[in-house]
Amino acid sequence: MSNSDVDETTQADAAVSLLGATLRRARENKGLTLEVVAAQLNLRAATLQNLEDDRYDALPGTTFIRGYIRSYANVLGLDGNSLSKQYVQEEQPREGVKPLQNIERKSRARFFLISFVLLLVVIAGLAGYWWFEQKDNRQSQSDKQTLLNKVEVEGVDGTLHIQSLDELNAQTASMDIEEIQMTALEPEPATEAEASAPVVESASTAERVDELELSFIQDSWIRVTDAQGNELASGLKRAGEVLKLSGDGPFEIHLGYAKGVFITFNGQQVDFDSKIRGNIARIKLG
Template sequence: MTDENNSAGDDQVAGQPVDGAEAAAEHVRTTPGSLLLAQRETLELSLQHVADELNLTMHYVRALESDSYDKLPGDVFAKGYIRSYARLLGLDPDQMLEIYREFTTHKLARKEEAIKRHARRRMDKNRPWIIFSGVAFVVVAIVLWLLSTGNEAETASADMTREAVSVTGNIEGGDIDAMPVFDSAPTADLAPATDTGVGAVAEDGADLTSLSWPGDDRVQLVFSQDSLVEIEHRGGDETHREMHLTGEQLAVQGTAPFSIVMDNAPGVTLSFNGRQVDFSSTIKADNSVRLNIGL
């Protein structure tokens, strides 16, 4: 009985590191960049060595290892770089490309869902005004219709009165063959107003996006909520416009001043050259803000 317990205990203890290793490996496999980075460090290869072997810049190698594929020339180039990097490290290129496709598809789906949530928030904010405007329009239309109907009825009544006086004045005596019979003024049924209804229309860890533009000034944004961001700088024609999700970070190096527009400013923390910027007093009623940083 004791041997069985010890055997079970040994199995349990032995199973723990295996499960932990499998969980860690599963986490590493979640992104192609983390897998490339882990394998390079296991082989004790430097970034410079990899860049020389692949005939790439170190900037591109860092982009591959951090899954910052927006820094690469395009999707076709990213796939080619991943395939070459995988071969250099002894990894399966086809498996790496499959992980890359799953990663980019999942990230795109997250961004699309964030855009939909953003649209629903905007609709919810505007809904009271839409309902109020619709009700006001219906009320004004009913009032105008009632006024128009009342004026027509008064005009018809006045015309009939003048006609009756004229006929009576022409009667001088004798037998009256027939008295004119006047129909009462027509009445219209008021249709009930119809109510009109208005239809309604995050993840694991921080995701850092780094942009290197000409210049030495730095702006960093940390997103505690989803927000659409547009940023430009004086040093060139570069523009970044993207929906960033909760937990993401955006680091931009360029030339001040920076022009920044955010549609959900309360959910963003902003720093310029290492110092946090307080822009709470400039946030509009719809939570958007437009800033010029570094003037």
């Protein structure tokens, strides 16, 4: 590796490390503990610790890391959008130059872990397996049914409370619709051959289908309808889920915990922070 390559890698490492240090300093300057901030964000303290230590490998993925950084920074009074963009600009190039040795080491560790778990399962035996399996299934179904009917939301005064999906549905239904107009992407310039070719309107051009993607960094209740009022999706979505929808826009979107959702429309990220009212939102997009 040349000296210039080493310098560039070192500079990238130093720049990225400033991100975690910035978050830590802001939290300490406010006299807050990780546990207090984690409770405000409905996240684990370990997640915030990983952000401050720049341990992104311990977090789920780029979309969610950006969301965590943005939410954490906003709580601390920092520019969440700016720090989120800093992560994308500075961390992503480094992911392509991670040593192959680290990848192989992680693969071996994962193999040994899986083998150890399988060994424990064999040792445990099959005698009581069926009974415990049935018991776990019944409990899991009961828990899921309870969770699907309720969600924890933050009120206007900042307090957290449990609210039923019916209540959230009624609240968003009574809200005014906030319209968001998306700017169409500029088409790529045609080549000389394409410009001289006869124009033939394809079926995809005549009947354009809009693409909608919702990524959840926190639990949130949603309801999405298309231009004809057809319901495309509804219910409670859990942190870590990604929902992809397509149809005839504009879409009407109800969000029970809007701060926990990232929205992309036809490949463009949607900024709807100003449309949120008390952590819930009702927007028309398209």
